[in-house]
Amino acid sequence: MSALGRASVRHRSLVIATWVLLVLALVTAARVIGTPTDNDVRLPGTDAQLVRDLTASPESPLTSATIIVVTRDGRLDDEARSGVLAATLASLRAAEHVTTVKPPSTREGTLSEDGTTGLFTVGLDVRRAELGEPVARAVTDAARPAADAGLRVLPGGALAQVLDGSGSTGGEYFGLALAAVVLFLALGGLLGAVLPLVASALAVVVTLQVVGLAGNLTAVPSQAATLALMVGLGVGIDYALFLLNRFRTLARSGLSVPDAIDRATADSGTAVVFAGATVAVALAGLGLTEVPLLQTLAWTCGLAVLFAVLAALTLLPALTSFAGKRLARGGALHNRFNRGVGGFWARQADRVTRRPWPAGGAALVVLALLAAPAVDLRFGQLDAGHSPESTAVRQAHDAVAAAFGPGRGSALTVLGRLDTPVAGAGDPRVTTLVQRARTHPGVAAVGPVTPSADGRVVTFPVTAETSGGDPATADLVHRLRELSVPGMTVHVGGPTAARVDLADRVTDKLPLVIAVVLLLSIAILLPAFKAPLLALKAAVMDLISIGAAYGVLTAVFTWGWGVTWIGLSGPAPIPSFVPLMLFALLFGLSMDYEVFLLSDVRRRWRETGDNLRSVREGLIGTGRVITAAAAIMVGVFLAFVPNDDPTIKMFGVGMAVAITVDATVVRCLLVPATMAVLGDLNWWVPGRRRSPGEAAPLPDRVSPGPGGGSGAGTRPGR
Incomplete structure (x- = not known):
């Protein structure tokens, strides 16, 4: 030293x-190369990670987000609003970095039962870690036709997270x-x-x-x-x-x-x-x-x-x-x-x-x-509903929860791995799994089944009756994983399951x-x-x-x-x-x-x-x-x-x-x-006898220490 x-x-x-x-070199490099962040939680060896790996597909967008539209009166699927939704869909598809857009649909479960809230599902060609505020802002602004028509437009998912920034x-x-x-x-x-x-x-x-x-x-x-x-x-x-x-x-x-x-x-x-x-x-x-x-x-x-x-x-x-x-x-x-x-x-x-x-x-x-x-002290899971009310993620969460239920923002993915390929739409193994999940306590809704290309994996979304931060949802994850279907192993994934x-x-x-x-x-x-x-x-x-x-x-x-x-x-x-x-x-x-x-x-x-x-x-x-x-x-x-x-x-x-x-x-x-x-x-030092003054500094040396302490002029007796 x-x-x-x-x-x-x-x-x-x-x-x-x-x-x-x-400092100058690193700041310059950061500006040129970029400083991406990735809030994705990977947990190798867990059930949620297995579901994620088995459902990954080259055709899937690099990042998926939502644009939420809410009407204060009437329904979004009224004939009078069909033109507004079509214009919004076209504007979103024309936005830079947007690869796919799915409009609100009752069949897809992206239109609420009362018709007041709809979700545009947007796929982007940039990784979540590289999704910056300019792109998120541009995609959100592309929903301008809906906003001009008097609808409330909210960014959701990854878009809201990016627009909130570091907080x-x-x-x-x-x-x-x-x-x-x-x-x-x-x-x-x-x-x-x-x-x-x-x-x-x-x-x-x-x-x-x-x-x-x-x-x-x-x-x-x-x-x-x-x-x-x-x-x-x-x-x-x-x-x-x-x-x-x-x-x-x-x-x-x-x-x-x-x-x-x-x-x-x-x-x-x-x-x-x-x-x-x-x-x-x-x-x-x-x-x-x-x-x-x-x-x-x-x-x-x-x-x-x-x-x-x-x-x-x-x-x-x-x-x-x-x-x-x-x-x-x-x-x-x-x-x-x-x-x-x-x-x-x-x-x-x-x-x-x-x-x-x-x-x-x-x-x-x-x-x-x-x-x-x-x-x-109890452990739990935070979700967007716990963020301050002024944040974009909280506003999106509240709008979706009010229209679709508290569990919609943290849907679970149930995956079944079959011993043999699925035998058509009426495969009894798949039917049994879906029925048991649908009637399971704490389940609000079950979505459509999607089989894999080789037919050995089927997945379907499950919406809980409770929010992702509710301990009851964590309990539901564990109980769904205990479902037993002959000829099939059951796994549960999704962000909420990953946090569990x-x-x-x-x-x-x-x-x-x-x-x-x-x-x-x-x-x-x-x-x-x-x-x-x-x-x-x-x-x-x-x-x-x-x-x-x-x-x-x-x-x-x-x-x-x-x-x-x-x-x-x-x-x-x-x-x-x-x-x-x-x-x-x-x-x-x-x-x-x-x-x-x-x-x-x-x-x-x-x-x-x-x-x-x-x-x-x-x-x-x-x-x-x-x-x-x-x-x-x-x-x-x-x-x-x-x-x-x-x-x-x-x-x-x-x-x-x-x-x-x-x-x-x-x-x-x-x-x-x-x-x-x-x-x-x-x-005390075990096994060693030593005198108190061993290795003592010279009497006139200022005693070292972070506080400056006593030196030759402050030692007792001097």
Whole structure:
């Protein structure tokens, strides 16, 4: 780390130029090649994927969508409207990239029974990942004859998803503004606020362009870029803050700018690497799920962490070397703020370590109350009906559900594989399967049967009485798969069935992922802390923070407490992959603060051999900077809550709650209280006797640490 810091300062112009050129090259490539997204969920080895593979056909359009038309009076199939529908059909067929169009039809089930709502089924010659807003807008505008005639026209399916875009409402800018204010107070002056933002912004731009370009090689969901942006901004600014705060402390102690950067990179840079490694390990655990969606979200967020670490260790030292002594100075407001905060942390550290049992007990009560709702945590499936009412997908869903029933927007596909080719239209095997499906509880309607070319596969759509997000629909999927017909095996597919399979697989893999992530994280923390109990305790503290996040998530989205405040019309089911993804992200992110705090405490213990004193000084030394870092990260996460995507809202709420709890209740009360109770057991190493002062730094060396902490002038007794 020290050598890397020196090299970044010595070749600062080259380092900055390399980052700028990398950004320009990636942005240019993204504009030329494109950054496609694909929200298609593939689950190899599942029943839904088997149905999809068996029904795939070269003649099928690359993308299928719908145009919904609604009349406020009369019927669409009235003689008076036949000309309007014919003109709309011709206009849609003439639109660019449109290959097939089927008009509303009672026989096809695309005209409602009351005749007020009809669906134009549109086939496109572009893949879903390549379907951009201009094409979606052009196809929707092609239904102008219907709109001119007074009919309500709504885009549906893939068209609505594209027109809604990423769901961003610009809240990210609020997060950046809050980060700038916190950085100004923590580091002082304009440079202190700008440098971390510049370094993290360049790292985030690189991440987003790489993720976008990767969409040309593999399926990358639209949520991947948003999550990578959330994580990249949060950890990027945090890592930069830790390094710059350490630099300011060293520079103000009399070291030259190059020496201060060298030492800051060596001290806090090592903690940054360990912190980034814990995030990477936690995300890597998602690979065990064998779910491509989670694996993709994991490596995209992992890229954000990687580039954040690289920017903090190379770009930030280079930029800091130009800022020089000006960054070490703080204004009057900054100094007054820091004096007040420092006094608070001194008082807090003294209170907790003097009376650890009441402090720890109070923390556990608060955490238990927050985590209590998690016992009612239930997995479900989101559908368009859970999106905000202002979105195109929600409006399309509501129109279709009102006309065709709540299950129409999430139709199931029942597939029968026959031992021998189908024997004409009256094959008893097919008739039996259709009859049993039609009379099955929870089934609203059954569509026409379509045999395959070789006659060994038949498929037909099934419409449930309930919406795709209703648990009853998931139960129906399982029951339909249990249908038994001699000479035939039954499978159920479709988007809703795929989400059911996703939930089942995630539930099965959840214990394995948690166990592996815990073990690997502890293995990484052992070299950092050199104390098994500290590493184990750090992992347990993270689990406590995550439990509190799960509890709040359940209370808000399952019970509906305050859900309307974040832009939803009512409670929404929590997809199975959200808690697992949150576990991986939060375990890594919360561990960051544990690493910075305990690393500082350990350094002080190596100097003094006094456990209580080390805990107090560590909490005082890191209190201000970790609080600032947590405030930034919470602000960034909350800035994404207004996003239209309910999944992003869940990630924003869950991550903000966990970081808040971790940086306040856990770090201020529970961690110092437990360390005070354990005493020298904190530093126990099995099979080894060692003196408390072993490998202690020289007495006149400023004690390293992310918070600047105590040095020669602040060591007790001097």
